[in-house]
Amino acid sequence: MGNQDRRDRLRDAAIEVLAGQGGRGLTHRAVDGAAGVPPGTAKNYFPTRQALLRAIAERCVELYREIPTPAPLGRDGLAGMMAALLSDVAGPGRNRMLAYLELQAEASRSPWLAPLVDSIAAADFATIEQAQRSAGLPVTRQRAAAVTLALHAAIPHLLAGGSSTLAAAGLDDLDRFARDLLESVYGPPE
Known part of the structure; x- marks a missing residue:
């Protein structure tokens, strides 16, 4: 080896x-x-x-960069990409995401770690904003941030896996969650 x-x-x-x-x-x-x-x-x-x-x-x-994220083809493609990212968190990427959340907690106590963790989150905001642009949505910085923050907020609930919480948040159907999130931020599809 x-x-x-x-x-x-x-x-x-x-x-x-x-x-x-x-x-x-x-x-x-x-x-x-x-x-x-x-x-x-x-x-x-x-x-x-x-x-x-x-x-x-x-x-x-x-490992995060190795997750395939094809350029979304329209709004439906973007919703599918978002659902796939969340599905990865709840599945094969679970340990990576748990470790990342532990790193975030550690960064709150270890200032030297904060820039590393910050670069991961900042890249995520840029990537998801670009995906929204590629899908042809009328992106603003606020809309892009709202979508990214909603995806980030979903992660701890997916990891905990509480069925009542998942159902209450709509995370029991990731495809529907992604479509509903886009509709909440951008309005209904035309």
Whole structure:
């Protein structure tokens, strides 16, 4: 196994540990165990807790960018893209998103981490605004921000999975949620 492969394996294991055990459970020993590597390996690659958290943040960005997001074809395509992103959060991207939320909480206590976490969220705002433009909607900064904030607000509820909350928020049908969100912000389709 090459150095980069081992590094990625350790970063992926660190995401799993942070997602599963929270910030208090994130130790070099726990990452070694999750990665199935000899004790001390994670500390060799990421000597401090700060280095480990930075590695997790960077890996979360890489994994997020790997999610296919085709340019939406019209309003229906945009709604489908949004529903797919939310579905990823509740499915294969669950641990990445849990780790990201833990990073956000950690950033509130560790100013050095805030710029890394901020860059992830800022990129998300720009990407979702561009998707709305590509769909041909009459985008304003406020409308674009409202859509992005609504998607972000949905994430903790999807992760918690409370059926009553999901139903109350309309998150029990992600396609309908995305269509309704666009209609709330942009009005009914023409």
